[in-house]
Amino acid sequence: MCHDGTRPNGITFSNILKACAILGDIGKGEQIHKEIVRLGLPQNDLVLGTSLLDMYAKCGALPQARRVLEQLPARDVVAWSSIIAGYAQKGLGEQALKCFKQMEDEGVSPDAVTYTCILKACGSIGAIKKGKEIHDRIESHRMLQDNTILGSALVDMYAKCGDLVRAQGVLEGLPVQDEVCFNALISGCVQQDQGEQAFKWYDVMQAKGLSPNAVTFSSLLKACSSMGSVENGVKIHDEIEKEGLLAKNIVLGTALVDMYAKCGALVKAREALDGLPFQSTVVWNALMTGYSQQGQGKEVLACFKQLQRAGHSPDAVTLSCVLNACSHLGLVEEGYMHFVSMTKKFGIEPDIEHWTCVIDLFGRAGHLDKAAELIQEMPPSNDPMVWSVLLGACRKWGNVDVAKWAFEQATANCNDSAPYVLMADIYVAAGKERDAQVIEELRRSIEKKKIIAVHTA
Structure with a gap:
């Protein structure tokens, strides 16, 4: 377009900014913002300004999004919903609620999208009182009749706030129930350590002819982990295999390995990892953590080597497992070498857990003066x-x-x-x-x- 001499306008840039938001490409988004300024296009144009705001919010650059919002001469519900969604997505529920209040103070009425975002914010900070207030408003406007997304957001809010009774009541009262609202309730049950309830609602979901998806199965695998139920885990594994979901979902593969590891079924955990079409540092960490918790330090160190040979870079969790393994195996020199290499080789700054592991390493071996010396070297901690x-x-x-x-x-x-x-x-x-x-x-x-x-x- 630029090569043939056509000058891009606000609509062009709005569409490009939407693409940046979808891709999460803030670098390209900032370039477009600079180009808009260079061309002298009116950033206070509501459509272009809202696109800019939405791009920054979806990329997690909330200070920039806020600045764009404040420059808009007239802020409509779309603009406010974008910034509220951004805060909610980052877990900044208090900020989202402040924006919601400011929006209403300016006389802008919320819509279904705004309510969905603010319910997510309420769930993230446990603000059930505000959530109930929003629920009452939604009911008074009869907005649940044709909006399953809003209904799912309500179920999710109550579940995250620990009120499973209300979450179940909302779900049962929805005129249309779909996989999303059931997933919200199942996930909430798992978060509240109600694994058996999660499986109960899984059964109800299937009885209604709804098909579970990767989100459903990830939650159920977590339920199996918390209950220590390998038997249920194997059944879910079979369902996942039947649906062919592991071929395209690395999060689900990690949840599967993690479930077996937390249940102590380490042979199955290793088999699950080896059977994944693609692996990651996170999935190796799940297996290594399982070995570490079962006192199998040699297996932890073997996995550490295999992880690197496979081309993956260890992270802070990996190194915690390695240091813990060395401590329990009495491998003082090797453990200290890994501790030093954290920063020098992998660029990972040791946190309090790593320092504690290496102090334990020397302490267990009887090198108490060295352990005390390390405490004096570490950053101050309470x-x-x-x-x-x-x-x-x-x-x-x-x-x-x-x-x-x-x-x-x-x-x-x-x-x-x-x-x-x-x-x-x-x-x-x-x-x-x-x-x-x-x-x-x-x-x-x-x-x-x-x-x-x-x-x-």
């Missing part, structure tokens, strides 16, 4: 687990001196009782009964203060 790990190692090796230092650090800004219990045990093991008694009295005093604080709050 996580009590680091000190509990070191104190646990001191108890194992009977090192009172390092334990005293760790106890002083652990209790300086924390009222957790764990360090007191561990320190008392260390003193008892060292034959220092009087010191243990002093620590125990301090622990009781702290617990008493906690109880008083709760009752006076």
Whole structure:
């Protein structure tokens, strides 16, 4: 178009921006924005401005979306719905609710799209009171008669807020029930650890002639994980295979491996991974986490090598599994090598979990001075687990001196009782009964203060 001398207009750019939004290509979207400015096109044009806003919102660039919104001379329901949807998508429910209020303060009436977005926001932050208010408005306008998306959003909101009774009531009252609303309820049941209820609604869904899809099966696999039900998991696996869904859905494949791993069926987990048409770091992590939880450190390290040979890059979860495996296998040098390589080789900054793992690595092996040295090197943290790990190692090796230092650090800004219990045990093991008694009295005093604080709050 540009090559033949035709000058693009606002409609052209609006369509290109829609494509950028669909692809999530913010880089190209920003280029188009600059071109609009360069050509002097009116950004305050409602259609073009809304397209810009929608592109930024869908790409997650909410500050830019907000700036575009504020530049519009007249903001309609489409513009407001775009920014509200953006905040809801990012889990920023409070911001979405503020925008909703501002929209209504400006006299703009919400439509079904706006309500769908704001219900998602309510669900993300557990704002059930606001959700009920929106529900009442929807009912008063009889909007559920011909809008299954809005009905599904209501079911999802109540389910995410933990009110499964209302979620079920909404679903049963919908004039048209589809896979989306059943998926919302099944997912909500799983999130509330109601796995059996999830399977009940799966049965109802099928009885109504509705076909489960990848979303349904992903939720049911999570239900199997939480229930530890390999038997149900195998049945769902068979259904997935029958539908041929693994050939085109990596998320479902990962959920399958994760289910078997969490149920302790590691042979099946490995078979499932090997049978996937494509693999990823995430699916390898699911298997490695399963091996780690079952104390099979050698398998974790073998998977780590296979993951890299397959051309995948390890991430923070991968390295946590590897460090934990090395710690339990007593592979101090190898574990520390992997810890150092996190940043140097893979560009991953260690978080508190990685630091705790490497401190545990040295502590288990009896290198308590090195463990204490690492604590002093790590970024400041209030996580009590680091000190509990070191104190646990001191108890194992009977090192009172390092334990005293760790106890002083652990209790300086924390009222957790764990360090007191561990320190008392260390003193008892060292034959220092009087010191243990002093620590125990301090622990009781702290617990008493906690109880008083709760009752006076």
